[in-house]
Amino acid sequence: MKDITLGQYYPGNSVLHKADPRAKLVVTILYIVAIFLAKSIYSYGAVVLSAILLLVISRVSVSVVLKGIKPLIYVIVITGIMNILFTTGKTPLFQWWIIKVYPEGLRAAGLMVIRIIVLIMGSSLLLTYTTTPIALTDGIEQLLAPLKKIKLPVHDFAMMMTIALRFIPTLLEETDKIMNAQKARGGDFSSGSLIQRAKALVPVLVPLFVSAFRRADELAVAMECRCYRGGDGRTRMTKLKFAARDWFLVIFTVLFCALLVTLNIYFGPAQVVVEAVV
């Protein structure tokens, strides 16, 4: 149970860790756009380089990043195979039964796999690994603040998100504890048929729900005791500050997007370049 690391914050002290969460949110969105802008081999090269650069400056260990990609390995493999099988071109590379593999298919598969991996790496390095969940919700709340004008309860959503994130580890721990308690009385969660296993979970789920409701109740009382009445007039203990480094981060990313567009214009889409090489 403990192996499930939601939020997966990787403690550190790098520039990315220190950056303002709002800057990181904006940069992540821009970065995702940039990845989809890449069309030529050169712009793909730039995208891969940028992902490696992020890995270096965040100082998150490579094994942690690989672990993050692992659960998505099937998606990546299936996408690759689909691209190989269903992309058609002029002359097939080889043919067997109804399967025809074209060089264009191999190329598309390769690029798609790179794109997915960079997408995961980029967004996790920029956001989840380097930002605590609390900082993240703070950032989201402030970025969405203008929506308060049209009466959207932005603060309440952010508070709900913060509380939900805050209680994920608590509930996981609780689940672990209750499972252990039932195991100590001979509860068996890992053998038997699917129905037997589902039944074995009842002794875990009942106490878990009971305690979740109890916790929610206690938390509500504790918040009311401290006069919590929603976001109006509430001040913050840590004010987010948009520093020079954050502006630099945003400007750098915008320039990166511009670079990719330029590379596309000068060298054309990938198809043409690779065909020339082939």
Next chain:
Amino acid sequence: MAIIELEGVSYIYGAKTPYEMTALDNIDLKIEKGAITGLIGHTGSGKSTLVQMLNGLIRPTSGRVLLDGKDIWAEPKKIRDIRFKVGLVMQYPEYQLFDETVRADIAFGLKNMKMPEEEIAERVERAAEFSNLDLSLLDKSPFDLSGGQRRRAAIAGVIAMSPQVLVLDEPAAGLDPRGRREILDGVKRFSRESGTTVIIVSHSMEDMAQYCDNAAVLSRGKLFMYGSCSDVFGRAPMLCSVGLDIPHVTRINQKLIELGLPLPEDVYTVDYAADKIAKLLGLGGEVK
């Protein structure tokens, strides 16, 4: 004779991550059969980790846990049998109750042991008696019980399995003095009448001194002291050096020794202290 032996047991949480932490460091410990052993230590000293090793809920990173001389991890697939032999009551066990009636909840472990119905009924009532749970409560929903009653119901659920070793992690935490007494008296009676080995984790020195035969002190994942209660509580300054409290009566006794009274060092129960002081005053056994 030892029923449980730990040989060089260590445990590391989150090995090879930034959160790595050594919870237990090379523990050697022999638990005497039939005795009540207290496990004392500060928060984070590794007590709870240690007790979860005794019934195989966690596997030591290195070292061996022996039950009756046999490594409990010799056959990992049969670890469930070990859990019936070493009954563990976790901290705040009242939150593990789930069934419709208290009776059914206490029977959960017995049903997992595949015991015949008649025997289950008999054992449930006996376990309820040992944990001072009123029999009229057995047909109520566990969620209608008070906190202390629920705690006793949960303890009964483990006692019902008649384990060879009963391990209780902070069984009296958060209860009033009467609730504490009811639970600990019941456990002691169960141990004495059935000959079951009992291990109690606590940081209440008063309770330990009163109910245990032996005491083991853990400090920062290491076994700091182990011996009979009089051995351990007789060395009050050592206990204080690792930040542990000593029973009130021991503290008063220490003060009296400092004042120059010729009292023994190993005072840890009120009766014994009263006896010694009475003798000193030349009153014989009159004071009580």
